[in-house]
Amino acid sequence: MVEIKNPEQIAKMRAAGLVVAAIHEATREAAVPGATTKDLDMVARKVLADHGAKPNFLGYGGFPATICTSVNDVVVHGIPDEKTVLRDGDIISIDCGAIIEGWHGDAAYTAFVGTGHAPELVELSRVTEESMWAGIAAMKQGNRLVDISRAIETYIRRQPKPGGGKYGIIEDYGGHGIGTAMHMDPHLLNYVERGRGKGPKLVPGFCLAIEPMVSLGTARTRVLEDDWTVETTDGSWSSHWEHSIALTEAGPLVLTSPDGGRAKLAEMGITAAPDPLA
Known part of the structure; x- marks a missing residue:
């Protein structure tokens, strides 16, 4: 069952989404060499408290x-702690969410710690982020869920990887519905799987978290002993980007x-829906 939202509910999700955006801004400034991942978690907690939101x-x-x-x-799913100290040249995915009046927002971004990052890492993040936007552009009335998966995969596959080879599109994790819970139906693959079907038709009120995860090597992952932390099986570095999106009558x-x-979609020839909180 897919939860379809009305305009009032989408407005509440927008409020939660703006808190998530504020967390991104604050943690991006704090993700510097010498900071611990626990430090970033405390920054996020303060933003949530300041906005009266729940994690x-x-x-x-x-x-x-x-x-x-x-x-x-x-x-994905790295646990903040005091032992993990960020170093110059690291990349870090920060994934976070917020709840306002029972409605959820969820988004992630990849940050560069310090300076002097290898060009292939900069390109990895760019490809991952742009594939997310390709998926967002495919979220329009009349399309089906698989059209989003296809847009994401097609974008990634068409990008030349520095040094040759192919990017790894992570297989075991993907996007999801979002609304009164953080993770809801439907599950959204970041590639097209044969035999899976086209998925539900996209209609106004459909809300998704679109989140491609891409590595410089394998598409395979393993979960560590903490039962949360997911790493690539070959040690290749990865990027993760995510936004929560509502499909409305206006786009x-x-x-x-x-x-x-609005700005990014305009570059793609798409008009974003009016902001209900503007």
Whole structure:
């Protein structure tokens, strides 16, 4: 069952999404050499408290922190701690969410710690982020879920990888529905799987978290002994980007982007839906 939202509910999700955007801004400034991932978690907690919002990661399935901090070859679900100190040249995915009046926002970004990053890492993050936007552009009335998966995969496959070879599109994790819970139906693959079907038709009120995860090597992952941390099996570094999006009668609204996705979508020839909180 897919939860379809009305305009009032989408407005509440937008409020939650703006808190997530604020967490991104604050943690991006704090992700500097010498900071611990625990430091970033405390920054996120303060933003949530300042906005009167609740964290949707803390306690979820027993997760012990407010945000996920996934460094270098960790793809997703890294647990913040005092031992993991960020170093110049690291990359880190920060994934976080917020709840306002029972409605959820969820988004992630890849940050560069310090300076002097290898060009292939800069390109990896760019490809991952742009594939997310390709998926967002495919979120329009009349399309089906698989059209989003196809747009993401097609974009990634068409990008030349520095040094040759192919990017690894992570297989075991993907996007999801979002609304009164952080993770809801439907599950969204970041590639097209034969025999899976086209998935539900996209209609106004459909809300998704679109989140490609891409590595410089394998598409395979393993979960560490903490039952959360997911890393690539070959040690290749990875990037993770995510936004929560609502499809409305007037088009897509990127709930977790400060401008609702307006500027980026305009570059793609798409008009973003009006911001209900503007």
